[in-house]
Amino acid sequence: MRLSAGRLRHRVAIMRATKVDNNNGGFTTRWSTxxxxxxxxxxxxxxxxxxxxxxxxxxxxxxxxxxxRGDLLPKDQLRYGTEDLNIRSAVDPDGRREQLVIVADTDGAVKTG
Incomplete structure (x- = not known):
């Protein structure tokens, strides 16, 4: 099925974890958009x-x-409203690089904000 603009009425953010030096010899995980x-x-x-x-x-x-989009990583999370979602799969269903179908869930998602 072709992807039309009328179907895209929700909004999500892609969140990525980065390790930041905590100045005590360790690292802290920080989520960036x-x-x-x-x-x-x-x-x-x-x-x-x-x-x-x-x-x-x-x-x-x-x-x-x-x-x-080709920059989505397996360890990224999505923020949908107030929910943080783990990405379980992300596929291009027909190989045309027109759409990306993601299955995501709330099971064990780390709070990003």
Whole structure:
């Protein structure tokens, strides 16, 4: 299916972790914004609950469709509203470099902001 501008009515930010010297011989992880307000289509796929660290948490899985970009890294996260999402897969469905279909979820995502 072709990607039309009318489908891209949601916005996400791409967040990337960088290690910054903490001046005490170690490093601190800092999240920086690679792209903000990127137009995408967001579809909720599933929702479930899981116990993590003895706490019951809701886990949501999304399919996110965006225009093609080749700079997305596997360890990047997406920020959708107030939710931080781990990228589980990112594929070009037809090999034309027109769109990128991302599956992302909230399971264990690190708070970036």
């Amino acid at each position: 690679v792209a903000s307000a990127m137009p995408v289509e967001v579809l909720g796929l599933t929702g479930t609950e899981a116990v993590r660290e003895k706490v019951l948490r809701g886990i949501r899985v999304y399919q996110i469709t965006a225009r093609w």
